Amino acid sequence: MTKTKGEDFQHSINKDDNYIENHLARKKFSRKLLFWYAENRRNLPWRHTKDPYKIWLSEIILQQTRVAQGIPYYQRFIRQFPTVFSLAKASEQDVLRLWQGLGYYTRARNLHHCALEVVENFHGKFPDNFKDLKKLRGIGSYTAAAIASISFHQPVVVVDGNVFRVLARIFGITKDISELKTKDYFFALGNELISKEHPDEFNQAIMEFGATHCLPKIPLCGECIFNKDCIANTHDLQTVLPVKKKKQKVTKRYFYYVIIRKGKKVAMRKRNEKDIWHGLFDFYLAETTKPSNLQKLREENKILKNVQSDALSKTYKHQLSHQQLLAKFITVDLSTLPAEMLKVGFKFYSISEIKKLPKPVLILRYLKDEGILE
DNA sequence: AAGCCGGGGAA
DNA sequence: TTCCCAGGCTT
Structure with missing residues (x-):
């Protein structure tokens, strides 16, 4: 088959702003995704709780970190610091020692600082909404959305590397994800798509789908529930989407x-x-x-x-x-x-x-x- | 908007 | 080797 690349495809998207609605209704997307998740979800330690402290801890650990690498750290932290109070009580040195080997050590310092904030300013209770969570040290839009949705049932989408990839491919989005404003676009799109009934499941499902099925290099399109609904698959654009400018360093x-x-x-x-x-x-x-x-x-x-x-x-x-x-x-x-x-x-x-x-x-x-x- | 932080797994 | 990972902060 002739590959429809770049220009033809770009044209078909630009000429129709309702492209997304035409090809895959949001309810259908959400329904299929949740169905897939029910059958394919991994059994991960932080999947057995809604405790914002544990969800928060797991999300900080998992920033730019693979699940397999993060699991033992999560378990050690939970064992040594079962609550936000015990973590706040620890010294920064203790926190850093437990974090050693995981990389991105400002995460550990921010983790400790944030625990102190929660204890001192919020009586040990994490804020229950996206906006206030985001104000805390080390909690950006991704982590705030994760906690808000999983622990507090707020319909706020998480936008991480997986979400960029899944949405870009299925809906054929050719925006450059290395541009800051593109994140706003995906955030808006995701918040249109997210299940209001199960925002927590939706967020975990879309990330799980990206992490285990819609893989960066070799997506499993042959056995994919979105087979006919996915622009990347039907147009053979899996290697093109998501678009990310080289950023080749000079x-x-x-x-x-x-x-x-x-x-x-x-x-x-x-x-x-x-x-x-x-x-x-x-x-x-x-x-x-x-x-x-x-x-x-x-x-x-x-x-x-x-x-x-x-x-x-x-x-x-x-x-x-x-x-x-x-x-x-x-x-x-x-x-x-x-x-x-x-x-x-x-x-x-x-x-x-x-x-x-x-x-x-x-x-x-x-x-x-x-x-x-x- | 760009630079920086980091160890590890996969291709 | 190179890429990328359930990102966020600083300048």
Whole structure:
């Protein structure tokens, strides 16, 4: 079959704002989801209680943490701190020690701080609604919704990684989930869909569905109750949805160029093919991952070690898709370098020869600034 | 809006 | 290796 990707699909969504209602009524979605959950729910320690303290504890532990990894921590915390009072009474050191190995340690400090807040400001009773829960330290929109729905039966949807994935796929939402406002969109959509009768079950069901069935890489579409209702499945968009911009980090590279002159000629080298600018010519180069200075460079680089001048040029910047290049130049005369440096085998070019060599724009800009090239 | 926090499992 | 996990806080 021909895959309907990107543009065609985007168009079909944009031209119809009622897309969701047309394809899967909210009641139907909720009903099918709860049905699936009844048959597939895992038996997890925090599923046997509605105690807001225990629900809260489990949710903090499970932030950015897999269920299997969190279970033993949950059990140890419950055993050692059965109530919010006992947790509040503990020292931060004790809490951190019990948390060790779990990562994201501000969670542990916030956990302790929050326990103190609940004891001192609320007589040990957690607030019973989304808005007030969210005010507590370490409780964001996700955790507030989880506690509000599970412990207090409030119809507020949880929006976590699972919910993004499940809703984006089933309803064909192509918004970029890395954008902050997109979370508001899913929050609104989820609150339209959530079962008013069983908000707790709905929230746990949709997360369970995402965690065990609608998997990130290989969703089990073949045996899925939403088979015909799911846009991702019917349009073969499982790998596209949810849309998340790469966020590929831009790496910075600092180039310290040494322009070695011999009379009217200048040394240039052809660049390695495994890097940018392969096959192009630039100058002798000392590269670092952090900004440096001549002092430090002299200690690390055999050429620069003997450089007398301390006049680095201004910084030349060049932005590529995934890396930012920052270059400085320094000119030295070959005669000032020690004899051993001659063995490096620089090749010298006259100005007219240099004009003919293929050069990176970074080099070009510098040469023009210096009036070497017109 | 972006950076930061973290250990671990899966592909 | 890379991705992502039942996110939230700070700047």
